Amino acid sequence: MRLRLVLALAGVLTAYSVPAWAGPYTDDMAKCIVGATTSHDKTMLVKWIFANIAADPDVAELAKVSPQQRDALDTQAAHLLERLLLDTCHDQSAAALKYEGPESFQVAFRLLGQVSMRELMTNPQVTAAMQEFARHLDKKKFAQFGQELRGAQ
Numbered sequence: 001m002r003l004r005l006v007l008a009l010a011g012v013l014t015a016y017s018v019p020a021w022a023g024p025y026t027d028d029m030a031k032c033i034v035g036a037t038t039s040h041d042k043t044m045l046v047k048w049i050f051a052n053i054a055a056d057p058d059v060a061e062l063a064k065v066s067p068q069q070r071d072a073l074d075t076q077a078a079h080l081l082e083r084l085l086l087d088t089c090h091d092q093s094a095a096a097l098k099y100e101g102p103e104s105f106q107v108a109f110r111l112l113g114q115v116s117m118r119e120l121m122t123n124p125q126v127t128a129a130m131q132e133f134a135r136h137l138d139k140k141k142f143a144q145f146g147q148e149l150r151g152a153q
Contacts, residue, residue: 023100025095025096025099025100025104026100026107028095028096029096029108030108030112031092032084033084033088033108033112036083037080041080042116042119042120043120045077045080045113045116046116048076048077049113050063051065051070051073055070085105096108
C-alpha cells in the first residue's frame with residue numbers, strides 16, 4: 001500500500017492529463033492537504049519535483065542530482081504523503097477515496113504541486129531570472145503584433 005501511495009504521488013505531480021473536476025470530498029481533502037503543508041513542505045516538494053525532472057535525459061545536463069540526494073528527497077516526499085493522507089487529513093482522504101475514487105488523490109496533489117510552484121515563483125530571484133528571456137524577444141515584432149490587434153478591432 002505504501003508503494004502505491006508513493007507512486008500515486010509521483011504520478012499525480014507529473015501527470016497533466018488529470019481531470020480538473022473535483023467533487024465536494026476532493027475539495028475538502030485538497031483544502032486540508034494544502035492547509036496542512038508548511039512552506040518547508042512545499043519547498044521540499046518542489047525540490048522533489050525538480051530532482052525527478054532532472055532525471056529526464058533531455059534536461060539532465062542542466063542539473064546533477066546524486067543518488068543520495070534523490071533518495072533523501074524520495075524519503076521526505078513519502079513521509080509527507082503519509083502524514084497528509086494517513087494522519088492530518090485522514091478523514092477527508094478516506095471520504096474522497098470512498099465517494100469520488102482514486103482520481104481525488106490526483107486532483108488534490110496536483111493542486112498542492114501548483115500551490116508549491118506558485119510560492120516558488122513569487123521569490124524575487126526566481127521572478128527576475130524568469131524575466132531574463134525577455135531581452136531576447138524581438139520588440140519590433142511584438143509592437144507590430146499589437147498594432148495588428150488594435151487595427152482588427
